Amino acid sequence: MRDSLRAKAIAVCDAKIAAKGEGVGLSFYAFFANRNDDPERLMEAADWWIRRHRLDHFEKAVKIREMMKEGL
Incomplete structure (x- = not known):
């Protein structure tokens, strides 16, 4: 996964945890806008998450x- 996507994912996780607590869940769609404006990055995240x-x-x-920080 490219570094820019990993950094964005970590920032989104940090924001969600700060807003809703450590029990908050999310999907990889949380890393993107409501419209599909970057299909390559979306598929990269989906591949990392699902496959x-x-x-x-x-x-x-x-x-x-933690998975993102560890580089998994």
């Missing part, structure tokens, strides 16, 4: 943030 890690549709933001 590579076989994550559920919603996961805890703290889990995703």
